[in-house]
Amino acid sequence: MTSWKEKLAGTVREDWDKEIDVFQTQIELKKQGKIEDRVFAETRLRRGAYGQRYDNGQRHDGFETKKLAFPTTHMKGPETFFDAPGMMRIKIPFGRLSSHQLEVQCDLAEEYSDQILHVTTRQDIQLHFIHLDDTPDLMRRLAASGITTREACGNSVRNVTACQYAGVCHTETFDVTPYADAIMYFLLGHDDTMDFGRKFKIAFSGCHDQPCGLTNFHDLGATAVIKDGQRGFRVVVGGGLGAVPHAAPVYAEFVPEAELFPLAQAICRVFGKLGEKANRSRARIKFLVKKLGIAEFIRIVEEERKNLRPDPRWTAFLSDLHHTDETPGKPGSARPASGSAEYLAWAKHNVRPQKQDGYAVVLVKLPLGDFTPLQGRGLADIARDYGAGSVRLTADQNVIIRWVPGGDVPAVYARLAALGLAEPGAETISDITSCPGTDTCKLGISSSRGLAGELRRHLSVVGTVPAAAEDLHIKCSGCFNSCGQHHVADLGFLGVSRNVGGRRVPHFQFVVGGEWTNNAGNYGLPIATVPSKRVPEVVDAMTKAFAAGRQGQEKFREWIERIGKREVKKLVDPFTDVPPYDVDPSYYSDWGDPREYTIGDIGVGECAGEVVSFVEMGLSAAERELFEAQVALDEKQAQRAYDLGFRAMLNAARALAREFNPNVADEREEIVAEFKKHLFDTQLFFDKFVGPKFAHFFLRAHEAGKGDGSADAARTMIEEGALFVEASHACYQKMLALRAPAAGAPAAGAPAAE
Amino acid sequence: MIGDKVSVKLFAKQSLEAPLESYIPVFHQWIRDAKLNELLIDVADYTHVPRGIGVLLVGHGSDVAIDQGEDRPGLLFCRKRALPAGADLLTDALRRAVQAAELLDADPAVHGPKAFGKGEILIRFPDRLHVQNDEASFERARPLVLRALSEALPGATYTLRREGEAREPLTIRATA
Numbered sequence: 060m061t062s063w064k065e066k067l068a069g070t071v072r073e074d075w076d077k078e079i080d081v082f083q084t085q086i087e088l089k090k091q092g093k094i095e096d097r098v099f100a101e102t103r104l105r106r107g108a109y110g111q112r113y114d115n116g117q118r119h120d121g122f123e124t125k126k127l128a129f130p131t132t133h134m135k136g137p138e139t140f141f142d143a144p145g146m147m148r149i150k151i152p153f154g155r156l157s158s159h160q161l162e163v164q165c166d167l168a169e170e171y172s173d174q175i176l177h178v179t180t181r182q183d184i185q186l187h188f189i190h191l192d193d194t195p196d197l198m199r200r201l202a203a204s205g206i207t208t209r210e211a212c213g214n215s216v217r218n219v220t221a222c223q224y225a226g227v228c229h230t231e232t233f234d235v236t237p238y239a240d241a242i243m244y245f246l247l248g249h250d251d252t253m254d255f256g257r258k259f260k261i262a263f264s265g266c267h268d269q270p271c272g273l274t275n276f277h278d279l280g281a282t283a284v285i286k287d288g289q290r291g292f293r294v295v296v297g298g299g300l301g302a303v304p305h306a307a308p309v310y311a312e313f314v315p316e317a318e319l320f321p322l323a324q325a326i327c328r329v330f331g332k333l334g335e336k337a338n339r340s341r342a343r344i345k346f347l348v349k350k351l352g353i354a355e356f357i358r359i360v361e362e363e364r365k366n367l368r369p370d371p372r373w374t375a376f377l378s379d380l381h382h383t384d385e386t387p388g389k390p391g392s393a394r395p396a397s398g399s400a401e402y403l404a405w406a407k408h409n410v411r412p413q414k415q416d417g418y419a420v421v422l423v424k425l426p427l428g429d430f431t432p433l434q435g436r437g438l439a440d441i442a443r444d445y446g447a448g449s450v451r452l453t454a455d456q457n458v459i460i461r462w463v464p465g466g467d468v469p470a471v472y473a474r475l476a477a478l479g480l481a482e483p484g485a486e487t488i489s490d491i492t493s494c495p496g497t498d499t500c501k502l503g504i505s506s507s508r509g510l511a512g513e514l515r516r517h518l519s520v521v522g523t524v525p526a527a528a529e530d531l532h533i534k535c536s537g538c539f540n541s542c543g544q545h546h547v548a549d550l551g552f553l554g555v556s557r558n559v560g561g562r563r564v565p566h567f568q569f570v571v572g573g574e575w576t577n578n579a580g581n582y583g584l585p586i587a588t589v590p591s592k593r594v595p596e597v598v599d600a601m602t603k604a605f606a607a608g609r610q611g612q613e614k615f616r617e618w619i620e621r622i623g624k625r626e627v628k629k630l631v632d633p634f635t636d637v638p639p640y641d642v643d644p645s646y647y648s649d650w651g652d653p654r655e656y657t658i659g660d661i662g663v664g665e666c667a668g669e670v671v672s673f674v675e676m677g678l679s680a681a682e683r684e685l686f687e688a689q690v691a692l693d694e695k696q697a698q699r700a701y702d703l704g705f706r707a708m709l710n711a712a713r714a715l716a717r718e719f720n721p722n723v724a725d726e727r728e729e730i731v732a733e734f735k736k737h738l739f740d741t742q743l744f745f746d747k748f749v750g751p752k753f754a755h756f757f758l759r760a761h762e763a764g765k766g767d768g769s770a771d772a773a774r775t776m777i778e779e780g781a782l783f784v785e786a787s788h789a790c791y792q793k794m795l796a797l798r799a800p801a802a803g804a805p806a807a808g809a810p811a812a813e
Numbered sequence: 814m815i816g817d818k819v820s821v822k823l824f825a826k827q828s829l830e831a832p833l834e835s836y837i838p839v840f841h842q843w844i845r846d847a848k849l850n851e852l853l854i855d856v857a858d859y860t861h862v863p864r865g866i867g868v869l870l871v872g873h874g875s876d877v878a879i880d881q882g883e884d885r886p887g888l889l890f891c892r893k894r895a896l897p898a899g900a901d902l903l904t905d906a907l908r909r910a911v912q913a914a915e916l917l918d919a920d921p922a923v924h925g926p927k928a929f930g931k932g933e934i935l936i937r938f939p940d941r942l943h944v945q946n947d948e949a950s951f952e953r954a955r956p957l958v959l960r961a962l963s964e965a966l967p968g969a970t971y972t973l974r975r976e977g978e979a980r981e982p983l984t985i986r987a988t989a
Binding site for chain 2: 062063066112113118120121122127128129130142143144162166169170173174175187188190196426427429430431433434436478479480498499508509512515516651652653654
């Protein structure tokens with residue numbers, strides 16, 4: 060075999076295979092300089108290929124900033140070198156991975172990454188230090204196992220998350236898994252999700268009280284509800300963490316299950332139309348909801364809902380809500396009450412009974428969300444041998460194995476111990492969540508992982524943590540984007556920097572009062588800023604004070620509220636000082652990084668993606684198809700070249716027509732009709748000098764049908780197609796210019812309906 | 814054909830004297846001093862991962878790590894991007910692994926001389942497109958591996974043994 064494409068032929072879904080072919084072509088076109096940096100950046104982000112720290116070609120070595128001499132000067136985005144290692148984010152819908160899928164990811168980590176798999180706070184897997192040239196093969200191998208990386212990054216609908224206990228949880232109203240699964244694929248690549256100014260995150264929860272789904276800080280959160288015997292969801296919209304956290308207001312207390320998808324589609328369309336595009340820091344839907352007010356937002360969405368073209372996918376999945384059910388491999392059995400001291404210490408927090416008698420969920424505590432390929436294969440085997448042949452990733456950056464017969468729990472413990480994965484204390488204070496921070500993230504300010512690693516070590520020492528504080532949650536974010544979800548921890552830490560005596564010192568804002576339960580019901584507030592190196596002392600002071608001052612079964616948040624922030628601050632204040640550099644230089648470097656601390660390595664983040672409108676993406680696709688048409692012609696495939704040439708025109712025409720009617724389907728007759736109505740009859744598409752000439756190329760090609768299969772016909776189609784796509788670019792510029800005075804802010808990608 | 818990628822691990826003769834974390838500043842210094850004659854990018858701290866890759870010096874074409882796999886520390890060299898045509902993949906990797914080990918031996922910040930031995934070497938070919946962990950691949954690789962060992966580490970005679978499961982990369986343990 061000479062390529063993975065050849066080796067995997069016939070095993071990859073046809074549409075996914077085609078998408079990956081397209082991406083591979085786009086990479087080649089980028090190397091040839093035929094795709095603009097910005098467009099390519101958003102293109103690769105929508106395929107899950109993210110940038111990483113230092114990809115701007117420079118790095119501070121502790122003394123000075125030095126150039127990184129990558130082998131080529133090709134770029135893969137604005138200020139982003141093509142050869143720089145990047146991160147691959149792999150969407151795992153609701154965190155479920157079959158054993159086989161997990162094994163595939165292990166293979167990829169071994170062959171393309173740094174032999175580490177990282178679980179994110181949104182139930183994704185991330186692989187780091189990957190070369191972009193390797194990504195098409197990586198995507199093919201994932202696709203062959205039923206996983207797509209499409210829209211894992213960029214301004215798109217990101218991974219759809221759900222509580223990891225869905226289907227086995229004692230408190231759930233019903234299993235939300237089939238809904239999360241179906242909406243993930245319904246919105247994947249949906250036209251109404253292509254025009255966002257920022258990302259859009261969806262989460263499902265089976266019940267209101269527990270934290271697992273974390274619906275309250277999502278752009279769209281759906282919590283299972285039954286009303287009058289009918290299934291539905293309590294829907295919240297416009298939540299988010301980031302620099303300005305928002306608790307999502309309630310859109311509706313009850314949305315019937317059959318209405319959930321059209322509602323989500325209408326919300327996406329409104330976000331695409333009215334959401335902020337120019338100011339990236341205010342482009343999440345939470346700002347739109349706040350600006351309009353929830354009542355007006357609901358009114359607009361309901362209006363848009365009426366305009367949607369009915370789609371059978373809205374309800375098709377309801378005919379079989381059991382397609383995501385899991386089948387246990389073994390009959391249930393009772394869990395033994397005795398065992399070694401180590402086993403019992405582990406089982407205390409790492410095993411939970413399922414609602415199904417005789418079965419347990421085993422929680423595998425991953426240090427900072429990381430595991431090795433060897434460990435991953437071991438987990439896959441355990442899931443096969445004892446569970447239902449799958450695992451789920453959690454927002455706590457752990458892995459769980461469900462459907463373990465109670466009697467087999469000790470055997471599972473032994474297998475985990477052999478893998479080095481039997482660390483006790485899952486979901487306790489030593490099970491710390493952290494975003495990548497300065498380790499790999501371009502936006503990282505302080506080393507959240509370094510801090511989390513240090514706190515893990517510190518809190519794992521027996522006797523360090525008072526019993527009362529054992530169940531607290533610590534979460535660390537490396538910057539204000541809050542990927543570590545520090546706002547909803549008992550003890551949250553947010554990376555910042557401070558200037559001390561002319562030098563930068565890594566610090567963390569200390570955030571208290573957050574609530575992890577009730578689907579992340581409350582956000583904490585910062586009360587002090589502490590040098591990184593003193594954070595462990597702060598944690599000790601807080602846990603000891605809580606243990607000493609707690610009344611009854613008072614929760615940490617309740618204790619904070621009772622004693623007041625002023626008292627809390629007094630506890631922290633002794634740890635805020637930084638000694639001068641010549642007294643203790645260790646304060647001036649970060650955890651796990653001996654270089655003198657700097658913020659000079661912070662780059663331009665890609666969390667926001669590039670704002671590239673649907674039209675721009677459509678025109679880029681048309682150009683790529685013209686290129687493929689030329690390749691086909693060179694390869695003597697005249698009819699294919701002809702078809703691709705016409706397809707390019709269709710793509711360009713549809714992209715423009717959707718600016719007027721977002722319902723335009725990807726169907727030839729409809730595209731032509733809409734193009735005539737909005738662009739030809741209005742003469743908007745006409746060229747200043749040659750009038751309707753380029754539009755006629757398209758309309759005549761449509762009337763001509765398939766062509767005669769000759770190379771001449773194909774060549775003519777490609778030439779006319781190229782002119783039509785150029786004219787489409789010109790037309791789009793004209794549309795933007797016409798729109799600018801009314802909108803008051805001329806910007807590419809500005810919404811059409813303002 | 815044994816692919817474009819290979820990793821070579823030289824095992825520590827005994828447990829390392831210096832804590833794993835102490836390799837982090839050493840690798841940062843290597844970046845600063847451009848020690849390995851290729852583009853070095855960053856240092857990744859995986860000391861928290863049991864039996865993981867420990868401390869990783871990330872380069873463009875290859876990585877170097879103080880690996881904790883098998884619960885046995887060792888120096889791991891990984892070739893991840895193709896070498897120029899004509900260069901022998903494994904010979905180059907073995908030489909570079911030895912070079913990195915010698916650099917560490919000479920650094921008093923981590924340990925004394927000759928911490929990493931050459932008597933046992935774990936060689937893996939993480940390229941499942943071209944090579945599987947099976948007897949046929951092993952037999953195909955055997956002469957290439959023996960030749961590379963004799964060229965990079967002259968004076969020693971090695972016996973080879975294939976290890977691991979079929980789903981793992983082709984894994985060969987060379988013992989002098």
